Amino acid sequence: MVDTTNFQADALRARIDAYDWGKISQQIDREGWCILSDLFEIPECDLISRLYGPTDAFRSHVRMVRHGFGRGEYRYFSYPLPSLIGSARTALYPRLVPIANGWYERIGNAVRFPKSHADFLERCHAAGQTKPTPLLLEYRQGDYNCLHQDLYGDHVFPLQVAVLLSEPGADFTGGELVLTEQRPRMQSRATVVPLGKGDGVLFAVNARPQRGAKGDYRITMRHGVSAIRSGLRHTLGLIFHDAA
Numbered sequence: 001m002v003d004t005t006n007f008q009a010d011a012l013r014a015r016i017d018a019y020d021w022g023k024i025s026q027q028i029d030r031e032g033w034c035i036l037s038d039l040f041e042i043p044e045c046d047l048i049s050r051l052y053g054p055t056d057a058f059r060s061h062v063r064m065v066r067h068g069f070g071r072g073e074y075r076y077f078s079y080p081l082p083s084l085i086g087s088a089r090t091a092l093y094p095r096l097v098p099i100a101n102g103w104y105e106r107i108g109n110a111v112r113f114p115k116s117h118a119d120f121l122e123r124c125h126a127a128g129q130t131k132p133t134p135l136l137l138e139y140r141q142g143d144y145n146c147l148h149q150d151l152y153g154d155h156v157f158p159l160q161v162a163v164l165l166s167e168p169g170a171d172f173t174g175g176e177l178v179l180t181e182q183r184p185r186m187q188s189r190a191t192v193v194p195l196g197k198g199d200g201v202l203f204a205v206n207a208r209p210q211r212g213a214k215g216d217y218r219i220t221m222r223h224g225v226s227a228i229r230s231g232l233r234h235t236l237g238l239i240f241h242d243a244a
Contacts, residue, residue: 009087015039016091024202025099028159029211032204032221033179033193036161039200040236044084045165049234052136057082059131064145070224072143074237077134085134088161089238093117096159096202096240103158106209106216113157117240120157124242129153133239139175140232145225147180149206152243160205162223165234167197172231179203182220183210192226205239 019036027034040048051057058075065071077085097113104111114120124130133152137145150160166172177193193201203223209216225235 009083012040012044012084012087013091016088016095019095021095025102028099028202028204029209031191032181032208032219033191034202035193035195036200036202037196038198039088039161040084040163040165040198042198045163045198045234048082048084048136048236049165051082052138052234058136064143068146069148070144070146072137072139072145072225072228074135074137076243077132077136079132081132081134085236085238088163089134089240090117092161092238093120093157093240096157100158103209107207107218120155120240121242124153124155127153127155127244129155129242129244131243133237133241133243135237135239137235137237138232139172139225139228139235141228141230143175143225143233144227147178147222147224149222150237150239151206152239152241155241156205157240158205158208159202160240161200161202161238163200163236163238164195164197165236166232168195171197172228172233174227174229175233176226177201178224178226180222180224182222184217184219200238 024034059078060076063073094115097115100113179191181189195201204221207218207220210219
C-alpha cells in the first residue's frame with residue numbers, strides 16, 4: 001500500500017482556506033458547481049493514483065458494466081482513510097456547511113448540518129450508514145460513466161467534490177465531466193466542466209435551489225463522464241455522507 005502520511009496537511013488546509021468562499025457560494029448558487037483550482041498538488045495526485053489496486057486500502061471494487069452504470073471501475077476506500085483523503089474531507093466540510101444549510105432552508109427542508117464532519121458522521125453511523133464513501137475511479141479507452149447521483153441512505157450531504165488526478169491531453173483524451181440540470185417545465189441543461197490535473201469541482205449531489213420570479217424552486221442534478229478516447233483517467237470522489 002502506498003503511504004500518504006508524509007503530505008503536508010497544513011498546506012492542504014491553507015489552500016482550502018485561501019479560496020474565496022463568498023464567490024464560490026455565489027457561483028454554486030447560480031450554476032450548481034464551482035471549480036476549486038489546484039486543490040491537490042501534482043505529487044499528491046500521483047500519490048493517490050498509485051493507491052488504485054486490490055489492497056486493504058479499499059472495502060469494495062465495482063465494475064460498472066455489471067450494474068449498467070457504464071464502463072470503467074472504481075473502489076471505495078476503507079476506514080481509516082488515507083491521511084491525505086481524510087484530511088481533505090475534514091477540511092472541506094465546514095466550508096460547505098453554510099451553503100448546505102442555506103440550500104435546505106430555501107427548499108423548506110428542516111434538516112440542518114452540524115459544524116464538524118465528525119458530528120455529521122456520528123449522525124450517519126447512528127442511522128446505520130457506517131461505510132466510507134470516498135472512492136477512486138479508473139477509466140480506460142472506451143470507458144464512461146452514466147448520469148447518476150451519489151445517494152447512499154437517508155442522510156445525504158447535498159454537496160460533493162471530485163478531483164481530477166490525471167492530465168487531460170497527456171494522460172488521457174475525452175473523459176469530460178458532464179453535469180445535467182432537470183428544470184421544472186423546461187428542457188434539461190448539460191454542462192461540460194473543464195478540469196486540469198489537481199483541480200476539484202464542487203457540485204450538487206441531488207437537488208439545489210434556484211431563484212425564480214416567484215421564489216426558489218428545486219433543480220435536480222446528475223453527473224457522469226463522457227467516453228475516454230485514449231489513455232488512463234483517475235478521479236477521486238469525496239462524498240461527505242457515509243453509506244448504509
